[in-house]
Amino acid sequence: MDIKAIDNEYVAHTYGRFPLEIVSGKGSLVYDEQGKEYIDMGSGIGVTAFGIADDAWVAAVTAQLGKVQHMSNLYYTEPCALLARALCKKTGLKKVFFGNSGAEANECAIKAARKYAAERKGPGHHTIVTLKNSFHGRTLTTLAATGQAKFHELFQPLTPGFVHAEANDLAGTIALAQAHKAAAVMIECVQGEGGVIPLEKDYVQGLAAFCAAEDILLIVDEVQTGNGRTGAFYSYMNYGVEPDIVSTAKGLGGGLPLGAALFGAKTQDVLGKGDHGSTFGGNPVSCAGALSVVSRIDEALLTEVRAKSDYIFSALAGAAGVESVSGMGLMIGIKTVKPAADVVKTCMENGVLPLTAKDKVRLLPALNIPMALVERAVGVIKDACR
Numbered sequence: 378m379d380i381k382a383i384d385n386e387y388v389a390h391t392y393g394r395f396p397l398e399i400v401s402g403k404g405s406l407v408y409d410e411q412g413k414e415y416i417d418m419g420s421g422i423g424v425t426a427f428g429i430a431d432d433a434w435v436a437a438v439t440a441q442l443g444k445v446q447h448m449s450n451l452y453y454t455e456p457c458a459l460l461a462r463a464l465c466k467k468t469g470l471k472k473v474f475f476g477n478s479g480a481e482a483n484e485c486a487i488k489a490a491r492k493y494a495a496e497r498k499g500p501g502h503h504t505i506v507t508l509k510n511s512f513h514g515r516t517l518t519t520l521a522a523t524g525q526a527k528f529h530e531l532f533q534p535l536t537p538g539f540v541h542a543e544a545n546d547l548a549g550t551i552a553l554a555q556a557h558k559a560a561a562v563m564i565e566c567v568q569g570e571g572g573v574i575p576l577e578k579d580y581v582q583g584l585a586a587f588c589a590a591e592d593i594l595l596i597v598d599e600v601q602t603g604n605g606r607t608g609a610f611y612s613y614m615n616y617g618v619e620p621d622i623v624s625t626a627k628g629l630g631g632g633l634p635l636g637a638a639l640f641g642a643k644t645q646d647v648l649g650k651g652d653h654g655s656t657f658g659g660n661p662v663s664c665a666g667a668l669s670v671v672s673r674i675d676e677a678l679l680t681e682v683r684a685k686s687d688y689i690f691s692a693l694a695g696a697a698g699v700e701s702v703s704g705m706g707l708m709i710g711i712k713t714v715k716p717a718a719d720v721v722k723t724c725m726e727n728g729v730l731p732l733t734a735k736d737k738v739r740l741l742p743a744l745n746i747p748m749a750l751v752e753r754a755v756g757v758i759k760d761a762c763r
C-alpha cells in the first residue's frame with residue numbers, strides 16, 4: 378500500500394510532510410516502512426515527553442482505557458482530579474481547566490483574563506498584549522494573539538483586542554499595555570515557533586513587576602516550553618516570576634491530546650459554572666498518561682535535561698557551519714550557514730530527525746533520550762552542518 382499517495386490524495390494539504398512514513402518506535406528511536414531506524418530529535422514537536430511507547434506511560438494509559446475511556450464533565454473521574462492536584466503541587470498555582478490542545482488552553486486563558494478585567498476594571502479593559510514573533514495557536518483568537526503577520530493574512534477578520542509588543546523592550550511593552558488599557562500580557566519565555574529565542578530575564582521580571590503593580594494579568598504560554606522541556610518544570614521558573622495564568626499542552630499528555638490552563642491565587646475563581654467547557658477536556662485516558670508524565674518530572678530528570686542541554690550547546694556552538702545556538706534545556710535552535718531545510722534533509726538521510734523553526738534547525742528530543750543517542754545525533758547534525 379502506498380500510504381504517501383493515499384495521504385496526498387485524501388488528507389487536506391495543510392502540512393508540508395517529509396517523504397517519510399513512521400510505522401513504529403520505542404523511546405527515542407523510530408522506524409520507517411522499510412525498517413530504517415531514526416533518532417527522533419523532535420518528539421512529535423515536544424509531545425512524546427518520554428519517547429514513543431514509553432512503558433510506564435503505556436501502562437497508565439491502557440489501565441485507564443480498560444476502566445473508563447471517556448466520561449462527561451458532569452461526573453468526577455480520578456485521573457482528572459489527581460492530575461490537577463499534581464500540577465498545582467508542582468507550581469503553587471491553585472486550579473486547573475483541562476482542554477485538548479495548546480490553542481484551547483490559550484483560549485481559556487484569554488477568556489479568563491477578559492472576564493477578570495471586565496469584573497475588576499469595567500468595560501474597555503479587554504486588550505491582550507502579546508509579543509511580536511510569538512506563536513499561540515491556530516484558532517481565530519489565538520491567531521490574533523500570534524504576533525506574526527504571515528499567519529494572519531488570509532483569515533481576516535481575526536478576533537479583535539490583541540496588540541503586539543517588541544520582545545525585550547520593557548518600556549515599549551508597558552506603554553502599549555497602558556495605551557490599550559490591557560487586561561493581560563501573554564508571553565512565551567522561549568519563543569518556540571519564532572526560532573527558539575529565550576526572552577531576557579530583566580525583561581520578564583520587569584514585565585511581571587509592572588503587571589502586578591497595575592493588576593494586569595501575566596499569562597505565560599508554556600505549551601511548548603512546559604513540563605520539563607527547559608530544565609525546569611515550567612520555563613517561567615527559570616525567570617523567578619509568578620504568572621497569574623499558565624497555559625500548557627504538547628508534552629503534558631505524553632502523546633495523547635491534552636491541554637490545560639492553570640490559575641493562580643488571583644484568577645482561580647474567575648471562571649465559574651457555565652463560563653467555559655470542553656466535551657473531551659480532562660479525558661481520563663489522557664489525564665492518566667499525563668499523570669505518569671508529570672509524576673516523573675522530578676529534580677533528577679530535570680538535572681539530566683540540563684546536562685544533555687549543556688552537552689548539545691557545547692558540542693554545536695562554534696562547530697563548522699553553525700552560526701549560533703539558542704534555546705533552553707532540550708529546546709534548542711541552531712542557526713546554520715546552510716539553509717535549515719538542507720541540514721534537516723541530510724540528517725534524515727543519515728538517520729536523525731530534527732525539526733525546523735523559522736530559519737533554524739530545532740531540537741526537541743524526548744526528555745529521557747539516552748545520552749548515547751544524543752551523542753550520535755549531534756555527530757550526524759554536525760556533519761550535516763559542515
Ligand SMILES: *Cc1c(COP(=O)(O)O)cnc(C)c1O
Binds near residue numbers: 479480481600602627
Ligand atoms: C504548539 C503551540 C501552540 C498551539 O498548540 P496546539 O496544540 O497546536 O493548539 C500554542 N502556543 C505555543 C507556544 C506552541 O508552541
